[in-house]
Amino acid sequence: MGQDIILLKKYIKLANYLTVLCMYLKNNFFLERPIDLSDIKEKPTGHWGNASQINFLYPHINYYIKRHSLKDVSLVIGAGHAGIPFLINTFLDGSLERFYGKKMPLQKLIINFSGPLGFRSEINPTYPGTIYAGGELGYSLPTAMGYLFKNPKKTIFCLVGDGEAESGGIAASWDYPYFLKPKTDGVLVPILNLNKFKMGSPSLFANYTQKQLKHFFSSHRLKAYFVSKRHISFIKTLEKIHQDIINWRNGTNQYLPIIIFCSMKGDDAPVFSKDAILNSLKSHKNPLPNIYRDREKIKLLTAWLEKHFLPEFSSFSKISNRNFKEILPKPGYTLGDFQPTKNVQKPLLLKLNKNTSCSIKDMDTMINQYATQKKLLVFSPDELNSNKLTKTASSSYSFEILNEQICQAWLFGNAIAGKKGLLSSYEGFMPVIDSMLLQVIKFIEERKKIKHLPPIPSLNYILTSVWWENCYSHQNPGFICSAINFGCPFVDIQFPIDTTSAVLGLHKNLNTTNKINIMSLSKREHSCIMSPQKAKKLIKNGFLEFYDSQDFNLVFFVMGDALYAEAEKIRKSLKKHKKIYSKILYFYNVFSLINLSEKQLVKITQNKHILFFFPGYINAIKGIMFNKISKEKISFYGYSNKYISGNTTQKIEANGIAYKNIVKELQHLRLL
Numbered sequence: 001m002g003q004d005i006i007l008l009k010k011y012i013k014l015a016n017y018l019t020v021l022c023m024y025l026k027n028n029f030f031l032e033r034p035i036d037l038s039d040i041k042e043k044p045t046g047h048w049g050n051a052s053q054i055n056f057l058y059p060h061i062n063y064y065i066k067r068h069s070l071k072d073v074s075l076v077i078g079a080g081h082a083g084i085p086f087l088i089n090t091f092l093d094g095s096l097e098r099f100y101g102k103k104m105p106l107q108k109l110i111i112n113f114s115g116p117l118g119f120r121s122e123i124n125p126t127y128p129g130t131i132y133a134g135g136e137l138g139y140s141l142p143t144a145m146g147y148l149f150k151n152p153k154k155t156i157f158c159l160v161g162d163g164e165a166e167s168g169g170i171a172a173s174w175d176y177p178y179f180l181k182p183k184t185d186g187v188l189v190p191i192l193n194l195n196k197f198k199m200g201s202p203s204l205f206a207n208y209t210q211k212q213l214k215h216f217f218s219s220h221r222l223k224a225y226f227v228s229k230r231h232i233s234f235i236k237t238l239e240k241i242h243q244d245i246i247n248w249r250n251g252t253n254q255y256l257p258i259i260i261f262c263s264m265k266g267d268d269a270p271v272f273s274k275d276a277i278l279n280s281l282k283s284h285k286n287p288l289p290n291i292y293r294d295r296e297k298i299k300l301l302t303a304w305l306e307k308h309f310l311p312e313f314s315s316f317s318k319i320s321n322r323n324f325k326e327i328l329p330k331p332g333y334t335l336g337d338f339q340p341t342k343n344v345q346k347p348l349l350l351k352l353n354k355n356t357s358c359s360i361k362d363m364d365t366m367i368n369q370y371a372t373q374k375k376l377l378v379f380s381p382d383e384l385n386s387n388k389l390t391k392t393a394s395s396s397y398s399f400e401i402l403n404e405q406i407c408q409a410w411l412f413g414n415a416i417a418g419k420k421g422l423l424s425s426y427e428g429f430m431p432v433i434d435s436m437l438l439q440v441i442k443f444i445e446e447r448k449k450i451k452h453l454p455p456i457p458s459l460n461y462i463l464t465s466v467w468w469e470n471c472y473s474h475q476n477p478g479f480i481c482s483a484i485n486f487g488c489p490f491v492d493i494q495f496p497i498d499t500t501s502a503v504l505g506l507h508k509n510l511n512t513t514n515k516i517n518i519m520s521l522s523k524r525e526h527s528c529i530m531s532p533q534k535a536k537k538l539i540k541n542g543f544l545e546f547y548d549s550q551d552f553n554l555v556f557f558v559m560g561d562a563l564y565a566e567a568e569k570i571r572k573s574l575k576k577h578k579k580i581y582s583k584i585l586y587f588y589n590v591f592s593l594i595n596l597s598e599k600q601l602v603k604i605t606q607n608k609h610i611l612f613f614f615p616g617y618i619n620a621i622k623g624i625m626f627n628k629i630s631k632e633k634i635s636f637y638g639y640s641n642k643y644i645s646g647n648t649t650q651k652i653e654a655n656g657i658a659y660k661n662i663v664k665e666l667q668h669l670r671l672l
Contacts, residue, residue: 015055017308045114047081052268054085078140079161094321095336099128125447138167146413148186163198371397427463431478455513477616501535542592554582560615
């Protein structure tokens with residue numbers, strides 16, 4: 001082991017040296033001469049605060065994999081802006097070259113890092129072995145959990161920054177030992193990087209004593225191991241953790257291990273009298289700001305590089321993963337070599353008779369059927385029974401926790417593992433994960449650019465509401481509106497008109513890849529108005545016309561089953577009392593509307609006035625329509641955040657979508 005530790009020390013020293021090069025230099029990489037201003041990058045990029053800790057942990061975990069000949073171990077790095085140390089380590093263990101299938105010149109990586117042709121400073125899908133992006137929102141731990149559900153052979157080490165640990169997704173995830181099961185799920189080993197600082201202030205965990213930390217994690221069924229940068233001690237700790245994992249998988253231990261990595265912010269930086277980097281907030285980003293215009297700081301950079309310089313690695317040609325093969329796993333088994341699961345089976349089609357009477361129960365039957373056949377995992381913030389998915393709620397393939405952030409992270413981690421997933425929730429509470437959804441969209445966009453990576457199963461959502469029964473405290477269509485405003489072509493926002501179209505639409509969604517499928521419907525069981533054949537036509541075409549008369553003088557554009565019911569009542573009343581003949585154009589999804597050309601709109605509407613019923617905030621849909629049609633030709637109706645204590649009709653009137661509201665609008669437009 002003695003020779004291995006010597007090699008580990010060299011590896012870590014070299015990784016630190018290359019990390020600093022990536023941050024600052026574009027020339028003179030091995031100090032052949034004094035560093036000059038012309039050698040410095042114009043805009044140094046990178047975060048040193050957690051870099052040296054990652055450069056210590058990464059090779060040690062690789063060494064642990066090698067000692068035990070492990071095959072299914074990966075690393076999730078939650079700490080933000082960890083791109084440079086992760087990139088350097090994947091280069092040194094050879095996985096970067098294997099990931100891209102070609103030689104990756106180290107000099108080019110250093111010069112171009114964070115430039116137009118280089119890697120971003122946040123970990124993302126362009127880095128090998130990545131199942132999680134960023135570290136910006138703090139959902140690394142629950143994402144790793146989502147990956148481990150029904151994945152019993154897998155072990156994930158998850159590095160959590162102690163500042164990141166304060167975020168909602170992490171803070172609520174420490175109870176994961178209650179969700180992961182020894183026989184069916186993988187093992188999660190968090191590493192809390194306790195360097196006692198966030199970006200601009202001390203972390204909350206910095207106030208805990210070691211005894212308090214031990215008790216805190218013990219209450220979550222986690223066994224804490226306190227370690228520092230002592231090689232033999234860390235190796236022995238990983239051996240104890242290895243035995244803990246074996247015991248947990250055998251069912252002889254209910255506690256899972258957690259590593260408390262006690263370090264200093266900016267560790268392994270030199271100590272200067274004035275510009276202290278070590279144990280300082282200055283190390284969080286670029287510890288030497290404005291270095292391009294400050295010759296004194298170049299002296300500090302020189303001392304920093306000299307601290308880690310190794311004469312045996314005095315040129316790029318001398319640096320290779322072959323230098324460290326004695327401490328690295330076999331090619332294909334390093335932390336960077338991990339790739340998600342491929343070849344996911346498709347669910348079976350639920351057979352529907354031509355004249356079947358469809359209901360939410362049929363959707364429950366289908367979802368439960370797929371789940372029990374091990375083809376689908378279902379996540380929900382305690383809404384399955386409320387959404388009448390009672391069979392699904394009792395399945396061992398459904399997971400509920402009253403936290404939308406965690407459910408979203410579970411869904412995403414599950415998809416990255418190659419497994420189909422569904423999140424069912426109450427629409428009013430989903431806007432809390434708007435930003436998380438946008439991060440997922442960016443992840444999928446970047447991942448699709450890596451041609452050799454297989455597509456991931458789509459992220460599927462069912463959002464329910466009760467509309468007028470509780471149209472204030474429990475109603476918020478912001479998630480749908482945000483998804484529309486993101487303007488992403490693979491985000492499909494769907495509004496089934498009844499449960500037949502919902503069942504068939506969901507089945508189609510579960511068979512797609514690399515998409516975000518958001519389905520919105522009310523919990524009330526509307527009588528089915530469509531046969532399966534007609535529902536399939538609606539889903540395929542994106543919209544259907546419902547004629548009252550070929551000679552019409554008003555057009556309803558409608559999305560949402562609850563609003564269709566209202567529109568149909570208003571249409572009949574207008575015909576009966578005001579002799580207004582109209583037709584309804586029902587849109588199944590937003591893209592069917594976006595894809596309509598101006599010419600198609602004129603043909604459909606015959607230039608008659610449009611009443612647009614939209615189950616959300618109308619500004620989200622206005623932008624789409626005003627690019628296609630004159631605003632004088634269309635009136636919008638949607639959710640208005642209005643509430644009164646009254647009956648259903650009065651609540652509808654308060655939100656401006658009742659018969660009397662429409663008559664008033666038509667009179668104003670002189671259509672009556």
